Amino acid sequence: MKYLKDVQEPGMGTWYFEVDHDGTAYRQMVHNDDGSWITSNRKHESRHFLLAEHPLDPKEPYYEEISQAAFEELWQKQLLGGMEDWQRIQRMFPIGARVEGWIEAFFPQGTLIQLLEPHAVGLTDTSALEAGTPAEWMYPRYRVVAEVAGYDESNQWVLLAHAEVPGDQYDEADSGK
Structure with missing residues (x-):
């Protein structure tokens, strides 16, 4: 797996992806500019289950590769927020x-x-x-x-x-x- 970060246009937040060797996304997070998060494992009121529908090309210049540890740290923080429900x-x-x-x-x-x-x-x-x-x-x-x-x-x-x-x-x- 590869882990990618993409800083979108102003107002679009920072996007994080876990992708396989073909670029298929398995997990995704968006850190919005207002501090809120959207994760692919939970249904969002307006974004549904947010996960890239098409393969991503990690070689595109707007993607920055990050470590698995960095991705997991952010993911685990989001899971902790839902632990009581879980x-x-x-x-x-x-x-x-x-x-x-x-x-x-x-x-x-x-x-x-x-x-x-x-x-x-x-x-x-x-x-x-x-x-x-x-x-x-x-x-x-x-x-x-x-x-x-x-x-x-x-x-x-x-x-x-x-x-x-x-x-x-x-x-x-x-x-x-």
Whole structure:
């Protein structure tokens, strides 16, 4: 992996990326000029799940390569800010529990599932999900049921196995939200 820093135009903040040898981003952070942060592991109210959709070229002059340690230090500070929520989520979703949510986004790590609990994000294997799901159901908002298999501590995601898409879309009105 490579770690990149990009100082955008004034007012755009500083962007940080973890990319593989092909330039695919796996983690991303933005430190806004107002001091706030956006990280790719959490849904942002206006930026959704912010992660570069196209490969980055680390040779571009606007990218500065930084150390993995520098990236991890910033990432860990952001994880600490959500630690109370993360511990609550782990208690609510014990290993082996059946859970429900909906497809939220597709990342290189897998399919992100918004679980039916604020701030709770699940991750399931995209290939396995596609194998048992018609292509027309592999879109955001389609309902997913799965089993908790573990936890991704580096992203604060609930790892999901045996995920299935029943074929209906999630409707917030049904949940009373």
